[in-house]
Amino acid sequence: MKLSIKALEIAATQIGKQENPPGSNWGEPVKSYLSSVGIGFAAPWCMAFVYWCFRQASQTMNVNNTAIKTGGVLAAWNKAANNIKSSNPAIGSVFIMDFGKGQGHTGLVENFDSQFIYTIEGNTNDAGSREGIKVCRKKRLRTTIKGYLNY
Template identity: 50%
Template structure:
């Protein structure tokens, strides 16, 4: 099993985790994700979720986590240029850039044409970047800045 496959398995097991209370960026699991990157409750946590999943997978495989320990989506993207890819494959981390210093990220689970099927933290049923749960989404590849290959 590759690091990407193990990471996706861990992320899949987190589907359904929700903030408590909703829209608070807190709750037992959310605070564990945030602590994994050195943050306390109240911060946006999509990248912390990605880091936590990848860190757990790496630890279970006795491997090194290739990601930077950060809760910042664009910080992660800009600090790992050797991981950046333009076309996705399952297990990649997708990066969205909203051009105002904010972003959103999640895992690519599968690709179908111009659509990626994802597992994301801090999202909601409409696919927002400030949601309240870990969920599966689908996104147009054109909305993605780039992909990080684990």
């Protein structure tokens, strides 16, 4: 099994997990997601969630974690080697959104078609915010995606 597929399976186990209190970017399990990338305070956590999923997957599979250890979405994109960047999704890809001014959002691709990606992402909500309160399944237009990381 590929590491990215196992990370996606682990992400699915987290659907519905949320901040405590809501809107705080804190509480369990958010603290665990953030601490996986070395952040010990309340902060946006979508990228930390992705890294945490890959870390759990690598430990379960007893393989190296190839995901970039960062809490920053755009930092992950900028640090990634060109050979793992893609303009096309794959199941288990990490999608990258860039809202400008250093703000981004990310999650894992669960499925896709010609127009949409279907995702599992942290720090979102039912409306699809990049600053939400929980782990959700979302549907996003492919045209809103900067690119994909294939770990």
